Amino acid sequence: MKSSPEMLKVYKRVRSRTVHVVPDEIVVEILVRLPVKALTRFKSVSKAWCAIISDPFFIRLHLQQQSAKNQEQAPSFLIIPHTLYKAIDSESEFESVYPMLHCDGLFVLPTDTKVYVFNPATHDVLKLRNDQKDEWFYPTVGLGLDLLTSKYKVARFFYRSLNFKKRAYSMGVEIFTIGGDGVDSCWSTVEDCPFPIFPGVVVYFKGSLYLRIWYELVERPPQEFLRFNLENETFSLMCYPELLQPKGKHLDLIELCGELCVAQCLAEQIDIWMLRSDDGHEWVKQYVIRLPDAWNFEVFSVMPNDVKIIRWGSCLYHYDDAQKDTREMVRLDRLRYMNSKVDSFDFVGQEIFLFNILPYVESLIPVTKKRHHSLAK
Amino acid sequence: MEVDKGKGEAEETRKVAEADRDTVTLKSSDGKLFEVSKEAAARLSTVLAGMIAGGSIDDNGTDLKQIGSEALENVVDYCNKHANSIPSAALISSSISFNTAPFKEPEEWERKFVDRLSHDALFDLVEAANFLGMERLLDVTCHKISEMMKGKSPDQIREVFNIKNDYTKEELEEIRQELAWAFYDD
Numbered sequence A: 001m002k003s004s005p006e007m008l009k010v011y012k013r014v015r016s017r018t019v020h021v022v023p024d025e026i027v028v029e030i031l032v033r034l035p036v037k038a039l040t041r042f043k044s045v046s047k048a049w050c051a052i053i054s055d056p057f058f059i060r061l062h063l064q065q066q067s068a069k070n071q072e073q074a075p076s077f078l079i080i081p082h083t084l085y086k087a088i089d090s091e092s093e094f095e096s097v098y099p100m101l102h103c104d105g106l107f108v109l110p111t112d113t114k115v116y117v118f119n120p121a122t123h124d125v126l127k128l129r130n131d132q133k134d135e136w137f138y139p140t141v142g143l144g145l146d147l148l149t150s151k152y153k154v155a156r157f158f159y160r161s162l163n164f165k166k167r168a169y170s171m172g173v174e175i176f177t178i179g180g181d182g183v184d185s186c187w188s189t190v191e192d193c194p195f196p197i198f199p200g201v202v203v204y205f206k207g208s209l210y211l212r213i214w215y216e217l218v219e220r221p222p223q224e225f226l227r228f229n230l231e232n233e234t235f236s237l238m239c240y241p242e243l244l245q246p247k248g249k250h251l252d253l254i255e256l257c258g259e260l261c262v263a264q265c266l267a268e269q270i271d272i273w274m275l276r277s278d279d280g281h282e283w284v285k286q287y288v289i290r291l292p293d294a295w296n297f298e299v300f301s302v303m304p305n306d307v308k309i310i311r312w313g314s315c316l317y318h319y320d321d322a323q324k325d326t327r328e329m330v331r332l333d334r335l336r337y338m339n340s341k342v343d344s345f346d347f348v349g350q351e352i353f354l355f356n357i358l359p360y361v362e363s364l365i366p367v368t369k370k371r372h373h374s375l376a377k
Numbered sequence B: 001m002e003v004d005k006g007k008g009e010a011e012e013t014r015k016v017a018e019a020d021r022d023t024v025t026l027k028s029s030d031g032k033l034f035e036v037s038k039e040a041a042a043r044l045s046t047v048l049a050g051m052i053a054g055g056s057i058d059d060n061g062t063d064l065k066q067i068g069s070e071a072l073e074n075v076v077d078y079c080n081k082h083a084n085s086i087p088s089a090a091l092i093s094s095s096i097s098f099n100t101a102p103f104k105e106p107e108e109w110e111r112k113f114v115d116r117l118s119h120d121a122l123f124d125l126v127e128a129a130n131f132l133g134m135e136r137l138l139d140v141t142c143h144k145i146s147e148m149m150k151g152k153s154p155d156q157i158r159e160v161f162n163i164k165n166d167y168t169k170e171e172l173e174e175i176r177q178e179l180a181w182a183f184y185d186d
Helices: A005-015 A024-031 A036-042 A047-054 A056-072 A371-376 B005-010 B013-019 B038-044 B046-053 B069-084 B108-115 B119-131 B135-149 B154-161 B169-178
Strands: A077-083 A101-103 A106-110 A115-119 A124-128 A137-146 A151-163 A168-177 A197-205 A208-213 A224-229 A234-239 A251-256 A259-265 A269-276 A282-290 A298-302 A308-312 A315-320 A325-331 A336-339 A344-347 A352-359 B023-027 B033-037
Touching (some): A208 A251
Antiparallel strands (some): A101 A106, A106 A115, A137 A151, A197 A208, A251 A259, A308 A315, A336 A344
16 A cells, blocks of 8 residues: 655645545545444544544444445455363353354354453444343353344343253243443343244344254244344244255254355255245245265355355365365464464464354444544534 | 437437437536547436436536536546446346345456546546446545555545544544554554
């Protein structure tokens, strides 16, 4: 990037002939294309710029722009290396973590003590109060947008009691609204879940959380997914694709190309069904991935040229059906990370035993109230 | 450039002479005249499309008082180049349609087109594109400016955009402390 002071000086001299101010609407058009770090820095340009960058409408516009960029060009992921108790000392706030979920640049991290919501791009972290009355285990924690209020909600599904042999259980559901007024800033209990939920599996898609039923706990389980609508906080059932082989094991819900998909793993192939919203909400068999050991793979992302990104262990692969080509794309355990303490790149090290990797889109969405916002007014 | 004659004839007779012309003449704030293909102007600019459809195009030069000759020359140049360019595979691929708003990266020729512009010319072109409702040109120019802004300090940005710092020293220090991580190098 050229940013020579000479260039700027020349520019200033020429500009100063006519005092010229770029209109706000164009400033917005330009800023919306910038990454979060630059935008955060530019809050200190002027009060007007701080107000633009902190405006909820701008934040949503910026998110749309970033999402489109991810789909048009290259998808982006957040990689979370896990050590085995290495980094956890006696002062740590938690001992174990549960699966994370991403929504619009925000992550929810459930632990054995508290639930955290954070935005890695803005360094914003919200620690949710842990004031539920019930003991909870086998938790499933989801995060998503309530489309009516445009507020993000954390939903916690948990077992109060569970007897596997007797198929007896009691499930609770609690909701936390982020950025709500004082009244909302605690967990609220909603109606009990009509079916037992398979722990740790949850997908957010367009205003709802999708969950899997824990079949072993139900005598005659319906061949359906459970949908929890974040707007009215109620459950409903959603059918599988009709043509799907019955009792197919390994059914995964994923979001691909901005549509809800079900991946079914068969012996040597993975079928991907897409709920096409432009096609009368029909399940369509969109892709088939043929590989000798298909069951080892997890489908991650589909690029604009129809190349799929699939994962096996700590390795990501390119899968190109047209070219009959599968090749290694990146080994997560061989990635080097910027270590800001020593200002150089480091390997993650030997102690890592697994990597979480989640689709990610950078956003400005806040989870806590910022002090500097009051300055812009 | 071939215009859609069928449509032209179907229209009322009042603007027959004009509808038969392939080009429109545009007049800059400083009185210079530029010719541009009617088809390209209507396709790339919602404002010009509206003027052409509404018959408010002046044969002797349609006045665009808000746009200087340099910027208008660039606008016309862009229209001509656009008409001659072959859309890339990405633009014509009939892959499934995604749900998000379309965001297309600048094409190679568009990159070159904005790269040769000075700061002044670029900012004038952005405003011209905005005024004429040229969505694609606005995309390409805004993209270029945002690329130039990455890695710059707030001081440099104030200079480029001619903005006065209206924070007090204390307020600025408070922001810098709260958001210190954003001020390190990218």
